[in-house]
Amino acid sequence: MRAQMKGGAEVTDATPLAHTEKAGDAHAATEEQQAAGIAERTLQMARDRLAALDDMPTADHVAVFDELHQKLSTVLNGLEQDDGPRG
Numbered sequence: 341m342r343a344q345m346k347g348g349a350e351v352t353d354a355t356p357l358a359h360t361e362k363a364g365d366a367h368a369a370t371e372e373q374q375a376a377g378i379a380e381r382t383l384q385m386a387r388d389r390l391a392a393l394d395d396m397p398t399a400d401h402v403a404v405f406d407e408l409h410q411k412l413s414t415v416l417n418g419l420e421q422d423d424g425p426r427g
Contacts, residue, residue, distance in 0.1 A: 376421050382415045 386408050393401055 378415060378419065382412065386412065 389404055389408055393404060395403070
């Protein structure tokens with residue numbers, strides 16, 4: 341069994357991958373890719389809904405804005421919770 345020092349901690353061949361810096365970086369990159377995908381899909385949905393306003397009576401626009409606000413807030417809150425506390 342080989343051992344080496346990583347960030348002041350001894351890491352051996354038996355150390356689970358999740359305990360290494362490389363695994364942490366890969367996990368963070370995957371989470372960032374997932375968040376980017378969610379953000380892109382959400383933005384596209386919002387663009388599509390806003391583009392549809394041209395074919396709707398002006399009186400119906402408020403309902404669309406309220407719906408979009410709710411969806412965007414939900415997605416942003418979910419991304420913030422996944423990201424953990426900031427600071």
